[in-house]
Amino acid sequence: MNKYINIDDIENVSKTIEEAIQLKQSPFRFHHLGKHKTLVMLFFNSSLRTRLSTEKAAKNLGMDVMVLNVNEAWQLEFEDGSIMNANTAEHIKEAAQVISQYADIMAIRAFPSLTDKQKDESEYIINSFVKYATVPIISMESATAHPLQALADAITIEELKLKERPKVVLSWAPHPKALPQAVPNSFVTMMHELDVDFSITHPKGYELNPEITKNTSINYNQNEALKDADFVYVKNWSSYKDYGKILCQDENWMMTKEKLGNAKFMHCLPVRRNVVVEDAVLDGENAVVIQQANNRTFSAQIVLKNILENLSS
Amino acid sequence: MNKYINIDDIENVSKTIEEAIQLKQSPFRFHHLGKHKTLVMLFFNSSLRTRLSTEKAAKNLGMDVMVLNVNEAWQLEFEDGSIMNANTAEHIKEAAQVISQYADIMAIRAFPSLTDKQKDESEYIINSFVKYATVPIISMESATAHPLQALADAITIEELKLKERPKVVLSWAPHPKALPQAVPNSFVTMMHELDVDFSITHPKGYELNPEITKNTSINYNQNEALKDADFVYVKNWSSYKDYGKILCQDENWMMTKEKLGNAKFMHCLPVRRNVVVEDAVLDGENAVVIQQANNRTFSAQIVLKNILENLSS
Amino acid sequence: MNKYINIDDIENVSKTIEEAIQLKQSPFRFHHLGKHKTLVMLFFNSSLRTRLSTEKAAKNLGMDVMVLNVNEAWQLEFEDGSIMNANTAEHIKEAAQVISQYADIMAIRAFPSLTDKQKDESEYIINSFVKYATVPIISMESATAHPLQALADAITIEELKLKERPKVVLSWAPHPKALPQAVPNSFVTMMHELDVDFSITHPKGYELNPEITKNTSINYNQNEALKDADFVYVKNWSSYKDYGKILCQDENWMMTKEKLGNAKFMHCLPVRRNVVVEDAVLDGENAVVIQQANNRTFSAQIVLKNILENLSS
Structure with a gap:
C-alpha cells in the first residue's frame, strides 16, 4: 500500500479487515515498525475522532506524530500558474514537497466547498498532495470520500x-x-x-x-x-x-x-x-x-502499518 | 485513585504531598509506568501552566499525550433529551465514550460561565465526563475547583x-x-x-x-x-x-x-x-x-502516577 | 552553545555547517542525547516550516516536544513596572521563569510590529525570554533575525x-x-x-x-x-x-x-x-x-545538539 485516498487503494479488503481485528487484540505488537518514522497530520478542517484515533494509531505503531492546523499557518494556493498577489501565501507545490521532507507519511483532512461541484469532485486538495508530495498520503476525509x-x-x-x-x-x-x-x-x-x-x-x-x-x-x-x-x-x-x-x-x-x-x-x-x-x-x-468509533483507531492503524511495511521493503 | 476532580479524591493528603516531593527528586523514576498509556487533554478554555505542566508530568511518566482544544472541533451538547438542531454538533454521551477509547486517562479544563450559578455549581461539564467516560478523569480546573x-x-x-x-x-x-x-x-x-x-x-x-x-x-x-x-x-x-x-x-x-x-x-x-x-x-x-508553578508538574505527576498504578492493579 | 538568537552565538560557523551535513547523513545517531529532555516551542506568530522542521529536529534527537501557540493562552506583558489592568494577563518575568521549569530548552517565534522601529529593534520579546528564562533560548525568527x-x-x-x-x-x-x-x-x-x-x-x-x-x-x-x-x-x-x-x-x-x-x-x-x-x-x-527547506531540520538539529551537549557537560 503506498497511499490511502480511496477504498480501491486496499488490495484485499477482507484480508485487511481481518488484520485490523487482529491488531485490535494486540495494538502494540508492531510498535517497532514506526521507530524513527513521523506522521504529519494536516487539518484544513475541524476534527475530533479522526484527529485522536489517527494519532493514537500512529503512536500504537511507535511513530512520532506532528499535528498542524493549516489555518494556523497561512492559506495555500492550488491553481497552476496563478499570480499570487492576493490571499494565498504558499503554493501547494512547495508546501507538499517541503512537508514531505519532515514526514514519512502525511495524513490530510480537507472538506468540500459544497458550492462548486466540479472543483470538489476534482479533489484538488488531496490530489495535489498526492501529486506533489514525495511520501505516502492518507485521506482523513476529502471532498468526496472518507475511506478510513x-x-x-x-x-x-x-x-x-x-x-x-x-x-x-x-x-x-x-x-x-x-x-x-x-x-x-x-x-x-x-x-x-x-x-x-x-x-x-x-x-x-x-x-x-x-x-x-x-x-x-x-x-x-x-x-x-x-x-x-x-x-x-x-x-x-x-x-x-x-x-x-x-x-x-x-x-x-x-x-x-x-x-x-x-x-x-x-x-x-x-x-x-x-x-x-x-x-x-x-x-x-x-x-x-x-x-x-473505536474501530477508527484500527482502520487507521492497519493502513499505517501496511504503508510502513511498504516503506521499509 | 480512580479520578481527581476534588481534593477528597485523595485518600491520604499528607502521604501524597510527601510522595510528590520524592517524585520531584527523581522525576523519571516511574517512566515505565506510562508505557503504552495515553493521556488525552481536552481544553474548553485557555491554558499555559496547566497545559505545559500536566503534559510534562505525563511524559515524565512515559505516557503518550494528545492535546485537543475542543473549540477546534465543535460545540458539545450537555442537556439530556435535547433536540440538537442548533449550535451543538455532538452530545457529551458520545464524545466522552468515544474519546475514552483513545485514552487511558482524560484531563479536562472547563471554566464556569459566572452568569448561571446553579449550572456552574452542577459542574455539568466535568461531571458529564465522569459520568459517561470509561476512563479516569482529571480536572485541570473546573467551574468550582482547581484541585491540581x-x-x-x-x-x-x-x-x-x-x-x-x-x-x-x-x-x-x-x-x-x-x-x-x-x-x-x-x-x-x-x-x-x-x-x-x-x-x-x-x-x-x-x-x-x-x-x-x-x-x-x-x-x-x-x-x-x-x-x-x-x-x-x-x-x-x-x-x-x-x-x-x-x-x-x-x-x-x-x-x-x-x-x-x-x-x-x-x-x-x-x-x-x-x-x-x-x-x-x-x-x-x-x-x-x-x-x-514548578510544583504543578509534580502535583499532576503524583495524581497520574496514582491513577496509573490503580489502572494496572 | 547556550543560546541561538543570532549568528554570532555560533562559535565556529564552518565546523557547525560541516557537522550539520554529517547529521543529515545519520539523523538518529544522537537520539540518546535528548532522552528525558523537553523542548518547549512558543509561537507568537504563524509557522509551517519552522514549526515542523524544529519539532522534527528535536525528535530526531530523542527530545520530548511541547508546542504552544501563545495566543491560545493570553497576552503577555513586557513592560517593566506597568500596572496590568488592561489586556495583558501575565508578565514575561513570570511566564519565562515558569515555562523554564517545564523545559530544558525553549524556542520562540515573535515577529516585529513593523510600525515601531525602536521597539522592534530592542527585540524585547526574545530578549526578555533570554533575560528571564533559566534555560537556553532558540530563536525561531525574531523581529530582526532568523538565524536558523x-x-x-x-x-x-x-x-x-x-x-x-x-x-x-x-x-x-x-x-x-x-x-x-x-x-x-x-x-x-x-x-x-x-x-x-x-x-x-x-x-x-x-x-x-x-x-x-x-x-x-x-x-x-x-x-x-x-x-x-x-x-x-x-x-x-x-x-x-x-x-x-x-x-x-x-x-x-x-x-x-x-x-x-x-x-x-x-x-x-x-x-x-x-x-x-x-x-x-x-x-x-x-x-x-x-x-x-530540508536543511531547516538539520540547522535546528545541530543547534539543539550543541545546546544539549552543553547542558549535560
Missing part, C-alpha cells in the same frame, strides 16, 4: 454480523446544515466489497453520485427499505444533483427505535440527537456507534 | 514551612475582570487538610460558598488578618453571593511588600502586576510563585 | 557550491504585503562568515540596517548585480529607513529564468509564485528551495 471511516464501518459489520450475508441499509436522515457526501460515498463503495445485501433509502432528490451507486438498489420508501435489516447506517448528506442544497428536513426520516427494529444502528459520529436519530436508539442496546 | 493547583500549593507550603503549624492567610485582591472562585475554593478545602492556622480576608460581599468556608475564620480587616502570617495566598475572585459580579476594585486590597512583612507570597499565576500585587513583592525574596 | 534560516541557507550553499568562492547575490523582490527584514538581515550576516563573493541588489530606499550591511556591496541595478552569480537569494522586505513601508511594487524586480541564468535560486519560503519569482524558475532545475 468506511474501513472502520466494514470492521464493525464483520465483528457483529450474525449471518453470512447480512442485510445493510444506508438510510438518509435530516440535518440542519448542508453536509458532504463523503461518508455515504465511501460507505457505498465499501459495501460493494463486502458480501452483504445492500440498499439505500433516501427522499427523492438525494441520489448520490450515480457513478458510485450504480448497481445499488435505491428505495424511496424508508419503511420498506428497512424491513429485516441487520445493520442500518444512518447519515445525512446534502443533495448531489442540486449540489450542496438542503431539499428536505422532514423529521419523518429521523431514525427511531420502532423503525430500527432488531437491526444494529450505525453512524460515523458526530450525530445530532433527536434530529438524525432519537435518544432511544442511541441509548439502546442496538447502537454500535461507540464500537464503530 | 491546590495540591501544588500544599506541596509548596510543606516544602517551605519553618514551623510545625504555620499561619496561612488567603487574601482577596482586586482585578479588572470577573474571575472564578475555583482556585480559592480548592485552596480553602486543601488548607483544612493541612495542619495550619488558616484564615481568609476579603471585602464584605466576597464571601465564598459557605459550604466550603464553614469552620474558617474570615476577617474583613486585611491588616489584622495578615499579622504574623507565614504564608499569604493572594487571589482575586468575583462575588459568590452576587454571583460573578465585581463588587470592589479598591486598590487598597492590592498586596504590598509592607503588608506582606516576612510572610511568603503565594499566587497561582497568571498574576497582574501592580493590580493584584506590587512589583516589589514579586521581585522580592519572599515570592514563591515560581516554585509553586 | 540563515544556517540552513549556509548549509545549502556549502552542499551545492561548485567553486571555492562562489558569487552570492541577495536580490530584493516585490510583494503585496509589508514583510520583516529578519531573513535578509541574518542572510547578510551569515554571508560575511562564509568565503563568498557577496552583494545585495534592491531598489533605492530598501537599504537594510547599515550596521548589518556595512562592508557589503550594494547595487541598485539588478541585471548588473546578477551577472555571473552562482547563487541568487531572492526575498522581499519592507523598507528599513521608511520603516515597515512598501515603497516599490515594480514587477520588473521579480526573478525570472532569464535573469537567473545558470545561478541556483534560493528562497526561504513561503514564496508567492509569479510575484516574487516566476513559475519557470521554481519549476526549473536551478531552484534549490526544497533542499534549502
